[in-house]
Amino acid sequence: MNKFVKGIAVAGLATAMSQAAIAACGDVTVAEMNWASAEFMANVDKIILEEGFGCTVELIPGATMTTFASMDTKGVPDVAPELWTNSLTAPLAAALASGSMHKLNGMPIIGAGEGWFAPGFTLENNPEIKTVLDLIERPDLFPHHEDPSKGAFYGCPAGWGCQLTNNNLFRAFDMEAKGWLLVDPGSAAGLDGSIAKAADRGNNWLGYYWSPTALAGKYGLVKLDWGVPFGDKDHWDNCLTQAECAEPQKTAWNFSEVNTIVTDSFMKNNDPKAAAYFGKRVFPADAMGAMLVYMGDNQAGGEDAAIEFLLNYEDVWSQWVGVQAANLIKKSLN
Amino acid sequence: MELFDEFPSMGRTDLRDLKKGIDFAFRDFSRENGEAIENFFDPLMYFMVWFEKLLLAAPWPIMIIIFAVLAWLGARSIPIVIGTVASFMTIGWFGMWEDTMATVAIISVATALCIGLGIPLGILMSRSNRMQSVVTPVLDIMQTIPSFVYLIPVVMLLGIGKVPGLIAVCIYAIPPIVRLTNLGIRLVDKEVLEASEAFGSSYRQKLFEVQIPLALPNIFAGVNQTIMMALAMVVIASMIGVKGLGVPVLRAVSNQYLALGLMNGLAIVALAVIFDRVSQEYGKRLQKHRQGGHGA
Numbered sequence: 001m002n003k004f005v006k007g008i009a010v011a012g013l014a015t016a017m018s019q020a021a022i023a024a025c026g027d028v029t030v031a032e033m034n035w036a037s038a039e040f041m042a043n044v045d046k047i048i049l050e051e052g053f054g055c056t057v058e059l060i061p062g063a064t065m066t067t068f069a070s071m072d073t074k075g076v077p078d079v080a081p082e083l084w085t086n087s088l089t090a091p092l093a094a095a096l097a098s099g100s101m102h103k104l105n106g107m108p109i110i111g112a113g114e115g116w117f118a119p120g121f122t123l124e125n126n127p128e129i130k131t132v133l134d135l136i137e138r139p140d141l142f143p144h145h146e147d148p149s150k151g152a153f154y155g156c157p158a159g160w161g162c163q164l165t166n167n168n169l170f171r172a173f174d175m176e177a178k179g180w181l182l183v184d185p186g187s188a189a190g191l192d193g194s195i196a197k198a199a200d201r202g203n204n205w206l207g208y209y210w211s212p213t214a215l216a217g218k219y220g221l222v223k224l225d226w227g228v229p230f231g232d233k234d235h236w237d238n239c240l241t242q243a244e245c246a247e248p249q250k251t252a253w254n255f256s257e258v259n260t261i262v263t264d265s266f267m268k269n270n271d272p273k274a275a276a277y278f279g280k281r282v283f284p285a286d287a288m289g290a291m292l293v294y295m296g297d298n299q300a301g302g303e304d305a306a307i308e309f310l311l312n313y314e315d316v317w318s319q320w321v322g323v324q325a326a327n328l329i330k331k332s333l334n
Numbered sequence: 335m336e337l338f339d340e341f342p343s344m345g346r347t348d349l350r351d352l353k354k355g356i357d358f359a360f361r362d363f364s365r366e367n368g369e370a371i372e373n374f375f376d377p378l379m380y381f382m383v384w385f386e387k388l389l390l391a392a393p394w395p396i397m398i399i400i401f402a403v404l405a406w407l408g409a410r411s412i413p414i415v416i417g418t419v420a421s422f423m424t425i426g427w428f429g430m431w432e433d434t435m436a437t438v439a440i441i442s443v444a445t446a447l448c449i450g451l452g453i454p455l456g457i458l459m460s461r462s463n464r465m466q467s468v469v470t471p472v473l474d475i476m477q478t479i480p481s482f483v484y485l486i487p488v489v490m491l492l493g494i495g496k497v498p499g500l501i502a503v504c505i506y507a508i509p510p511i512v513r514l515t516n517l518g519i520r521l522v523d524k525e526v527l528e529a530s531e532a533f534g535s536s537y538r539q540k541l542f543e544v545q546i547p548l549a550l551p552n553i554f555a556g557v558n559q560t561i562m563m564a565l566a567m568v569v570i571a572s573m574i575g576v577k578g579l580g581v582p583v584l585r586a587v588s589n590q591y592l593a594l595g596l597m598n599g600l601a602i603v604a605l606a607v608i609f610d611r612v613s614q615e616y617g618k619r620l621q622k623h624r625q626g627g628h629g630a
Contacts, residue, residue, distance in 0.1 A: 158581050159588030187573035193489030
C-alpha cells in the first residue's frame with residue numbers, strides 16, 4: 001500500500017516537474033494522410049510535439065476529403081499537416097470564417113504542386129534560363145530522339161485531367177511554332193521512365209510533373225517559374241482545363257493550395273507554442289525530396305523517415321522550435 | 335517449431351540490399367550502354383518514323399487502293415476486298431484515320447521483324463533438340479511475364495517511343511511464329527524425308543524444298559497468330575508513348591468514355607480481322623497450289 005502511494009507520488013512529482021519545464025500541452029490528434037510526404041510530415045509533427053512540447057500525440061489515418069469532413073463536423077483530428085485544398089475552397093473558406101478551423105500555415109512544403117519541371121543541372125548549365133518563357137525559346141536543348149530537329153515536351157499521360165491543361169498551355173505558349181513536339185508519355189510509368197532515362201544520362205528533360213514526389217527528389221527535378229503570373233481563375237477553370245479552349249492564354253499553373261489546418265479546440269486547449277511551431281514549420285523542397293527518396297530506397301515508413309530527418313536536418317527544424325524544445329528533441333533522439 | 339511457423343526467408347535488409355544491388359547494376363548498365371544500344375536501334379527508328387510519315391502523308395484514296403490491292407493479292411477474294419475497303423472507309427469516317435495509319439505502321443514493322451527473326455529461329459529449333467530445350471522456356475517466359483515488368487527496363491534503356499514499343503510488341507508476339515515453325519518442320523513425315531534423301535537431295539534442298547513447303551500451313555498459322563498478338567499489344571505499346579489507336583483507348587479507359595473506347599477498340603478489331611482473313615487465305619492458297627502440283 002505504502003509502496004503504491006509512493007509510486008503515485010513519484011509519478012505525480014515527475015509529471016509536475018516535466019510540466020514545470022514545459023507548459024501543459026495536452027492530447028493532440030494529427031491526421032496521417034495516405035501518401036508518403038504526408039505520412040512523413042505527420043510523424044515529424046508527432047515527435048516534435050511530444051518531445052519538444054510535451055503533448056500526447058495520436059496519429060489518425062485519413063485522406064483529404066474524409067479528414068476534412070471529420071474535422072469540420074466532429075473536430076477530430078485536431079491537425080491536418082498537409083491538406084490539399086484546391087478541391088475544398090468553398091467549405092474551407094466557410095470553416096475559416098466561422099472560426100471552427102484555423103489555417104496556421106499556407107505553404108508547409110516549398111514548391112509543392114503541379115507544373116513544368118526540368119532537372120536541376122539543366123538550369124545550372126544554362127544560367128540564362130530562369131523561367132518557362134526563357135526555356136521555350138531553346139527547343140535545341142531538349143532534342144526529341146525521333147526527330148532531333150524538334151524539342152520534346154513531355155505532357156501528361158493520355159486520359160489524365162492534366163492532359164487537357166498541358167495541351168492548352170502548349171498552345172498558349174505557341175510552342176509548336178517555336179519548334180516543340182508535345183510527347184504523350186502514355187502512362188505514369190512512361191513519364192517516370194522518360195525522366196529516369198534522361199536524368200541518368202545527364203540529358204535535359206522538360207515536362208509536366210508534380211511535387212513532392214520521390215522521383216522529383218531522386219532526380220533533382222526543379223519546378224520552373226513561369227515568367228508570367230497566374231492569370232484569370234475563370235479562364236483556368238472554363239478554358240484551360242477543358243477540351244475545347246479556343247484561345248488559351250499564357251498563365252502560370254494554378255497555384256496548388258497546401259495548408260496546415262487545425263481545429264478551434266486545438267487553439268483553445270493546447271499550448272500556443274505548438275500552434276506557433278506549425279506556423280513556422282516549412283519544409284524546403286530539397287529536404288522533402290531527400291526524405292521521400294530515403295523512404296522509397298529503404299522502404300521506410302513515415303516514422304523512420306521522421307527520425308532520419310530530425311537527425312540529419314537539425315539546422316532546418318531547429319528554426320521551427322525554441323532552443324529549449326530543440327534541446328529536448330535532440331536529447332530524445334540519442 | 336518456429337521453423338515451421340514461419341518460412342525461413344532471407345533477412346529484410348539482405349533482401350533490400352539484393353534488390354537495390356540489381357537496380358543499381360541495371361542503372362549503371364543503362365548509363366554505360368544505353369547510348370550505344372539506342373544508336374544500334376536508330377536505323378530501325380528512322381525507318382519507322384519514315385514509314386509512319388509516308389502512310390500519313392499519302393492521300394487517303396491511294397492508301398485505300400493500296401490496301402484493296404494488297405487484300406486482293408493476298409486473298410484473291412472479292413468479299414474480303416470489299417470488306418477491307420468498307421472497314422477503312424468507316425474508320426476514316428469516324429475520324430480515326432491518322433491513329434489507324436500509325437497503328438498499321440507499327441504493326442507492319444513489328445510483324446515483319448517478328449517473322450524475319452522468328453522463322454529462322456524456329457528452323458534452328460527444329461534442327462536441334464538442345465536448341466529446342468533452351469528456347470522453349472524462354473518463349474514461355476516471353477508469353478507469360480506481365481508486360482510492365484519488362485517495359486520498365488526497356489523504357490529506362492531506350493526511353494519512350496517507337497523502338498521500345500516495337501520491342502514490347504515483339505516480345506509478346508514472336509513466340510507463336512517460332513513455336514509453329516518448329517512444330518511444322520518437326521511434323522513433316524519421316525517417309526517423305528527418306529524419299530527425298532533417296533533421291534539424293536542435299537541438306538539445303540531437303541530443308542527448303544521439302545520441309546518448309548510441307549510445314550507452310552503451320553508456319554502460316556504462326557504468322558497469323560503473331561499478327562493477332564501484335565495487335566493485342568497496341569494498347570500496351572501506347573502506354574510507353576507509341577502513337578496510334580491505343581492512345582484514345584487509354585484516354586477512354588481512364589475517363590469512362592464508352593463510345594470513344596468502343597470505336598477505337600473496334601477499329602483495332604477491324605484491322606485484326608482484315609490481317610487475319612488476308613493472311614489465312616494467302617496461306618490456304620499457297621497450300622492449294624502445292625496440293626494441285628502434287629495431284630497433277
